[in-house]
Each structure stands twice: as C-alpha cells, then as structure tokens.
Amino acid sequence: MTATAGKVTMAKALNAALRDSLAADERVIVFGEDVGQLGGVFRITDGLLADFGDKRCFDTPLAEAGIVGFAVGLAMSGLRPVVEMQFDAFAYPAFEQITSHVAKLRNRTRGQLSVPIVIRVPYAGGIGGVEHHCDSSEAYYAHTPGLKVVMPATVADAYSLLREAIADPDPVVFMEPKKLYFASEEVTLPATMPGFGRAVVRRPGRDATLVTYGAAVPVALEAAEAARDEGWDLEVIDLRTIVPFDDETVTASVRRTGRCVVIQEAQGFAGVGAEIAARVQERCFHSLHAPVLRVAGLDIPYPAPKLEHIHLPGVDRILDAVARLQWDDQPDPTWVAA
Amino acid sequence: MTTTPQAIRRASPRTNRAAARPEPAAPLLPSPEPVRLLDEAGRRVSPECAVRDYPEPPTETLRELYRRMVIGRRFDVQATALTKQGRLAVYPSSRGQEACQVSGVMAVRPTDWVFPTYRESVALVSRGIDPVEVLTLLRGDWHCGYDPAAWRTAPQCTPLATQTVHAAGLAYGEAHQGRDTVALVFIGDGATSEGDFHEGVNFAAVFRAPVVFFVQNNRYAISVPLSRQTAAPTLAYKGVGYGIASEQVDGNDPVAVLAVLANAVEHARSGHGPFLVEAHTYRLEPHTNADDASRYRSMDEVETWLGRDPIARLETYLRGAGALDDAAVDAVAAEAEAYAADLRTRMNADPVVDPLSLFDHVYAQPTPQLLEQRAQVRAELAAAEEGEA
Ligand SMILES: Cc1ncc(C[n+]2csc(CCOP(=O)(O)OP(=O)(O)O)c2C)c(N)n1
Ligand SMILES: [Mg+2]
Numbered sequence: 001m002t003a004t005a006g007k008v009t010m011a012k013a014l015n016a017a018l019r020d021s022l023a024a025d026e027r028v029i030v031f032g033e034d035v036g037q038l039g040g041v042f043r044i045t046d047g048l049l050a051d052f053g054d055k056r057c058f059d060t061p062l063a064e065a066g067i068v069g070f071a072v073g074l075a076m077s078g079l080r081p082v083v084e085m086q087f088d089a090f091a092y093p094a095f096e097q098i099t100s101h102v103a104k105l106r107n108r109t110r111g112q113l114s115v116p117i118v119i120r121v122p123y124a125g126g127i128g129g130v131e132h133h134c135d136s137s138e139a140y141y142a143h144t145p146g147l148k149v150v151m152p153a154t155v156a157d158a159y160s161l162l163r164e165a166i167a168d169p170d171p172v173v174f175m176e177p178k179k180l181y182f183a184s185e186e187v188t189l190p191a192t193m194p195g196f197g198r199a200v201v202r203r204p205g206r207d208a209t210l211v212t213y214g215a216a217v218p219v220a221l222e223a224a225e226a227a228r229d230e231g232w233d234l235e236v237i238d239l240r241t242i243v244p245f246d247d248e249t250v251t252a253s254v255r256r257t258g259r260c261v262v263i264q265e266a267q268g269f270a271g272v273g274a275e276i277a278a279r280v281q282e283r284c285f286h287s288l289h290a291p292v293l294r295v296a297g298l299d300i301p302y303p304a305p306k307l308e309h310i311h312l313p314g315v316d317r318i319l320d321a322v323a324r325l326q327w328d329d330q331p332d333p334t335w336v337a338a
Numbered sequence: 339m340t341t342t343p344q345a346i347r348r349a350s351p352r353t354n355r356a357a358a359r360p361e362p363a364a365p366l367l368p369s370p371e372p373v374r375l376l377d378e379a380g381r382r383v384s385p386e387c388a389v390r391d392y393p394e395p396p397t398e399t400l401r402e403l404y405r406r407m408v409i410g411r412r413f414d415v416q417a418t419a420l421t422k423q424g425r426l427a428v429y430p431s432s433r434g435q436e437a438c439q440v441s442g443v444m445a446v447r448p449t450d451w452v453f454p455t456y457r458e459s460v461a462l463v464s465r466g467i468d469p470v471e472v473l474t475l476l477r478g479d480w481h482c483g484y485d486p487a488a489w490r491t492a493p494q495c496t497p498l499a500t501q502t503v504h505a506a507g508l509a510y511g512e513a514h515q516g517r518d519t520v521a522l523v524f525i526g527d528g529a530t531s532e533g534d535f536h537e538g539v540n541f542a543a544v545f546r547a548p549v550v551f552f553v554q555n556n557r558y559a560i561s562v563p564l565s566r567q568t569a570a571p572t573l574a575y576k577g578v579g580y581g582i583a584s585e586q587v588d589g590n591d592p593v594a595v596l597a598v599l600a601n602a603v604e605h606a607r608s609g610h611g612p613f614l615v616e617a618h619t620y621r622l623e624p625h626t627n628a629d630d631a632s633r634y635r636s637m638d639e640v641e642t643w644l645g646r647d648p649i650a651r652l653e654t655y656l657r658g659a660g661a662l663d664d665a666a667v668d669a670v671a672a673e674a675e676a677y678a679a680d681l682r683t684r685m686n687a688d689p690v691v692d693p694l695s696l697f698d699h700v701y702a703q704p705t706p707q708l709l710e711q712r713a714q715v716r717a718e719l720a721a722a723e724e725g726e727a
Contacts, residue, residue, distance in 0.1 A: 029514075055514060060541070060544075061537070061540050061541060061544055063533075063537040063540065063541070065500075065503065065533060065534055065537055066503050066506075066534070066537030066538065066540065066541050068503075069500060069502075069503025069504055069506075069507065069534060069537065069538065069541075070503050070504075070506055070507035070510070070541050071507060072503070072504045072507060073503065073504040073505060073506060073507020073508035073509070073510070073511060073521075074507040074508070074510065074511040074514075075507075075511075076451075076492070076504065076507070076508050076511070077507070077508050077510075077511030077512050077514075077515065077519075078511065078515065079511050079514065079515075081507075093533075096497060096500060096534075097500060097503070097534075100497045100500065101497075101500060101504070104481075105493075106699050106700070106701070106702070107481070107699045107700055108480075108481035108482050108493050109481075109482045109485075109486055109493055109699075110480065110482070110695075110698070110699050111698070111699040111702075112482075112485045112486055112487050112488075113486050113487060113493075114702070145700050146700055146701065148701070168702075169702035170701045170702055197705065197706070243705070244705040244706065244707070245705070245706075245707060247706065247707070248706075
C-alpha cells in the first residue's frame with residue numbers, strides 16, 4: 001500500500017484496510033448496500049469500485065439475509081467475501097444466515113467446508129441517530145459459537161484488526177463504532193498490532209481496572225483521567241476482540257488492582273459485560289476487595305436523540321461506580337438490605 | 339377479462355426491460371399446464387398434444403434413471419424401517435418423489451453443485467454418496483456425514499429456503515472464477531413462502547447466476563396444504579416477477595422431469611441466468627416417521643397418488659419401447675435388494691463417536707475457553723471411566 005502517516009480517521013483506516021486486502025488477495029470481494037458508486041453511507045468503501053472494478057466491489061439488492069447467504073455461497077466457491085451491513089439494526093434480517101450457517105458450517109462439516117466471511121457492522125450510538133440506527137448488538141453474535149467478534153476502538157486497531165479479520169480462516173463479525181468513524185489519531189499505516197484474543201492495557205493504573213471495548217473505550221479513558229482528581233489511579237483494558245476473549249490480561253490486571261468495573265454501551269442485562277463480570281469473579285475472587293460492577297446502557301430500546309445522553313454510560317456514571325468499590329472497606333450501600 | 343399466460347407474456351414487451359437485459363433464451367412464464375412426456379399409463383404423449391415439447395432424453399439415460407429410482411425407493415423403504423428399529427432418530431421419506439429426486443442429480447454433472455434439503459436422501463445416494471454417510475445426520479453421529487467439498491454437494495439443509503441464497507452465491511462465485519459450474523437447489527413447496535427463497539431467486543436473477551431452483555411441490559409442508567402457501571396460479575409463476583425463466587412439470591413423469599431439468603441446466607450453463615422448475619408430485623409417507631398424516635389428509639387422496647407411481651410409469655414406457663425386459667427388471671430389483679441388505683448390515687454397527695471431537699471445528703483453532711472446556715470434559719470422562727472400573 002501507499003503508506004500513510006499523520007492524522008488519520010478511523011473511516012480512512014478502514015478504507016485503507018479494505019483497499020490493502022483487495023490488493024493483497026484476489027479472492028477478497030466487497031459487497032453490500034450502496035458500497036459501490038456511493039462508497040457506503042459512511043464512505044468506508046469510498047473509491048474501491050473505481051480502483052478494483054465491479055467484480056471486486058459491488059452493490060447488491062436490498063436484502064440482508066441475501067447478502068450474507070450469498071457470501072456463504074461465495075466462500076464455498078473459494079472467495080473471501082467482506083460484506084457491509086448498512087447499520088446495526090438492519091443486520092437483523094441476516095440473523096438466521098449468520099447463526100445457522102455462517103457460524104456453524106465448519107462444525108457441521110467437520111472442517112470440510114469453512115466460510116471465512118467478514119460481516120462489517122457499523123454499530124452503537126452517540127451520533128443523534130433516529131431509531132433503528134444505534135443498536136449495540138454485539139451480545140447476539142458473541143453468544144453464537146463459531147463467530148469471532150471484533151470490536152476496534154482506535155484508528156490503528158481498526159486497520160490492523162480488519163486486515164486480520166479478512167485473513168482469518170473463521171467468520172468474523174466486525175463491529176465499527178460509528179461515533180468514532182471521524183475521530184482522527186496520529187498513526188502510520190499499515191499498522192501491525194497484536195492479533196485476535198489479545199487485549200491491551202490502554203492506560204496502566206494501580207487502584208482499579210476498567211474493562212471495556214469498542215465505542216466505550218474513549219469514555220473509560222476519559223473517566224480514568226478525571227479519576228486522577230479524586231485520587232484514583234485507574235487501569236483501562238481495551239479488549240479489542242470479545243471472541244476470542246483474553247482472560248489472561250483481564251485476570252492479571254484485576255488480581256493486581258483488586259477492583260474492577262466493566263463498561264459497555266450496550267444495554268446491560270444478559271450482555272457481554274455480565275459475562276466479563278462473571279469471569280472476573282470466578283478467577284479473581286480472592287483478590288477482590290469489592291464486587292465487580294457494571295456500567296452499561298439502560299435496559300430500554302435505544303432512546304430518541306434528545307435522550308440518548310441519559311442512556312449512554314458517561315464519565316460520571318463510571319466515576320460513581322468507581323466510588324462504590326468499597327474504598328473504606330464499607331459494604332456498598334446499594335446492596336445492603338434496608 | 340381473464341389474463342392468460344400468453345396475454346401476460348405479450349404484455350411484457352422487451353422495451354419495458356432495462357436496456358442492458360438480453361432477451362431471455364426461454365419464456366419467463368411456465369407452460370399453462372405441467373409438462374408431460376408420458377401419460378399416466380406410461381404412453382408417450384405425442385408432440386402435437388404436448389403443452390410444450392422437450393427433447394426426450396436418450397434411452398440409455400432413461401434406463402439408468404429407472405435403475406436409480408428403483409434403488410432409491412428400496413433405500414427409502416429401508417431407511418423408514420431403520421427408524422422402527424431405533425437405528426435412525428428420524429427419517430423424512432421421499433417415497434413417490436423418486437422421479438424428482440433422481441432426475442435432480444442426473445441433470446447435473448459431478449462438477450456441478452447440488453444444494454439438498456433434509457428430504458433429499460434419495461437424491462444424495464443417487465449422486466453416489468455412501469448411504470451410511472447420507473444417514474449420518476439422521477442417525478445422530480454428526481451433522482453432515484459426507485464431504486461436501488469432495489461431492490460438490492452442500493450439507494442437507496434444514497432451515498427452510500436458506501440454501502437458495504447459498505446456491506446463488508456459489509454459482510456466481512464459480513462464474514466469477516471462470517468456471518462453468520451450475521448450482522441446482524432443491525426446495526419444497528412450503529419453503530417458497532420463506533423470505534430467503536425470494537432473496538435467493540432475486541440475487542441469482544440480478545447477478546445472472548447459473549442456478550436451477552427445483553421446487554418439489556409435494557402438496558404439503560408437514561400438515562399445511564399448498565393453498566396456505568400461495569395464491570399464485572402455480573409456484574412456477576413466481577419466477578416471472580424476478581425476470582427468470584420458469585417451467586412446471588408433472589413430477590411423477592420421470593421422462594418429463596429429466597427433460598425439463600436438462601433444459602434448465604443447459605439454459606443456466608450457457609449464460610442465460612437462473613431457471614425455476616416446479617414439479618407437481620406427492621409425498622406418500624407422512625412428513626417424517628414421527629408425523630401422523632391422518633390428522634390432515636385422507637387415505638383416498640393417498641390412494642389416488644399411489645396410482646400415479648413414477649417408477650411403474652417409466653417401467654411401462656421402457657418395456658413398450660423394448661428398452662426393458664423381465665430380465666433387466668429382475669436384475670435391477672436384485673441390485674436394489676443387495677444395496678438395502680448391505681445398508682442394513684452396516685447400520686447395525688454401533689458408531690463410535692468421540693466426545694472430545696465436540697471441540698474440533700468450532701473454529702479453525704480452538705479458543706482458550708474451548709480448550710478449558712475440553713480439559714473439563716476429558717476429566718469428567720476419565721472420572722466416569724474410573725468409576726466404572
Ligand atoms: C425456517 C424453518 N421454519 C420451520 C421449520 C420446520 N419445518 C421443517 S420441514 C417443514 C415443512 C416444509 O415443507 P416443504 O417446504 O413443502 O418441504 P417438504 O417437507 O414437503 O419436502 C417445516 C415447517 C424449518 N425447518 N425451518
Ligand atoms: Mg412440501
């Protein structure tokens with residue numbers, strides 16, 4: 001690729017990853033709704049049609065089950081499809097194809113068939129979107145054995161994890177935080193980062209561990225910065241992939257700090273954060289000085305734009321949770337029976 | 339005014355289609371009546387009386403069709419018997435549908451791809467797949483018992499109609515890589531109501547993918563009759579809305595089914611896009627051995643269809659044409675018996691299934707979490723073994 005250095009947006013990094021994958025492997029093909037001439041509603045596929053032709057990047061009929069099912073057939077013929085779901089909630093029509101075929105085909109056939117498909121899903125809110133445009137749907141996918149679920153939070157990760165997803169032998173649901181698309185960072189592309197299943201400590205700290213991923217990572221980092229004023233030194237772990245899950249990094253950190261808050265933007269009930277909290281208490285029970293807490297979206301349908309700030313886990317809600325981590329060895333009043 | 343198929347055809351002039359669309363090589367609308375080359379008594383329908391004529395397959399091919407149908411039926415009856423002996427968890431029979439099952443795989447090449455449903459065991463053995471491997475799914479050892487890549491045959495598909503989009507993608511992908519592969523996808527009448535059927539046909543049509551959609555209309559989806567699936571004149575009419583060629587055929591006329599499918603496969607292979615074929619047939623057995631068909635259909639209806647046996651029809655025709663005699667019929671029957679006896683013996687063996695193989699092939703490489711669970715199951719098994727010792 002033509003190396004890029006300096007300020008780069010996540011959207012540009014994703015575009016570069018697609019471009020470099022198309023150039024590196026002629027089996028890669030990119031398709032979906034409006035990804036051709038328009039370059040995608042978020043412009044992630046901008047210019048790919050012009051540069052690679054309509055056999056490598058093309059628009060399809062508007063049918064998400066069709067798009068994913070078509071990708072299954074293409075993968076069976078030896079290609080490596082990368083499909084775009086236009087928005088999180090519009091991937092739901094494809095759910096049957098994803099859970100019954102994409103996730104299971106390798107297992108059903110004892111490895112004789114595999115479907116190395118990447119399903120890109122722009123997800124999460126914070127962009128003032130009207131209903132059906134802001135869901136955090138990662139738990140549905142993470143709950144499905146056979147899928148890998150990738151949640152980039154930084155520009156460099158967006159590039160390197162997408163390259164890795166396209167090269168991976170297994171199907172990958174690649175969730176792109178919409179509100180970070182146009183945030184830019186100083187990076188040099190192509191960036192090479194640790195692979196799947198490797199969480200990264202974004203900010204080292206001694207007092208408590210914030211475990212998070214995707215859209216919530218910048219919020220957690222901001223909270224950790226603000227916590228300095230309160231005298232807390234917080235560690236922030238960015239999981240990068242929720243499947244495979246990096247127990248090792250999380251466990252090592254919590255055993256050291258003894259306190260843990262799990263942060264996700266998705267509604268909390270039966271979510272990925274619940275799984276993480278359970279894993280932490282199973283592995284770190286004797287190191288914990290306080291229950292593992294979760295900060296998540298409310299258990300409501302994603303709210304209208306004027307109220308989304310109430311729903312989204314923000315710095316204050318995170319700091320409130322940190323404050324409840326029994327610093328003075330007093331039980332958390334929230335859980336003490338009246 | 340009633341709209342005849344001819345009128346509809348006239349009313350869709352070329353100028354209304356996108357300029358880039360070439361004129362279809364076949365009419366979009368099916369023939370107004372199911373195509374028939376043999377009447378119910380096994381006599382050749384004269385071309386003048388035929389609703390639409392198709393070239394008759396060579397006699398040698400028809401003798402092979404007969405042979406495979408006889409073996410297929412014997413296999414099917416044997417599989418049903420195996421459910422009674424507890425050797426199969428469940429079996430969806432296709433007795434009565436042999437003309438469709440066998441023609442579906444004889445119409446394509448070994449290098450083409452076939453996308454079967456749970457109903458297609460007879461088609462699969464007819465394709466040459468080991469019957470024990472075909473029945474692995476239903477015996478319960480694993481999900482797919484044969485190698486789909488080697489046989490160019492997708493695993494039997496249970497989520498209704500989902501395989502139609504796979505066929506569209508596979509066919510497009512093969513063409514994309516310069517190969518002239520055709521994908522033939524089996525689907526039932528009920529499954530044509532599922533969204534994926536429509537998405538599959540539409541994708542194949544838009545991308546001109548070489549797919550043959552083969553609907554076996556056996557009149558029921560478990561208990562639900564065709565009248566609850568569609569208000570269309572026939573299922574074959576569904577092709578016209580997607581701009582693809584369609585045909586309907588008497589599904590118990592083996593000569594017609596093979597002739598119509600051969601034409602459809604040729605159409606697809608020569609670059610004219612997908613083709614939809616509906617075969618009118620009947621499921622003689624209940625949906626599966628676990629179903630009670632007396633709750634939703636009469637024995638009279640079944641009797642009527644028993645009289646339309648596709649094997650008897652082809653046998654009568656071939657005997658009349660001097661292409662089959664008692665000796666040949668006996669030889670095929672003996673071959674079918676031997677096939678069933680071999681299957682019985684092999685299905686009597688208890689399969690060995692390795693519990694630790696549960697963790698293989700979830701991913702290309704197991705995740706750390708799966709390795710932990712694998713170790714746990716291994717310990718459980720060791721403890722159980724120790725307890726027994
Ligand atoms: C998506 C989905 N819904 C429901 C079922 C349960 N089911 C299995 S077979 C069947 C009937 C299908 O009828 P048809 O398509 O006519 O095929 P046939 O069984 O007659 O060959 C149903 C409802 C299923 N397998 N998949
Ligand atoms: Mg049916």
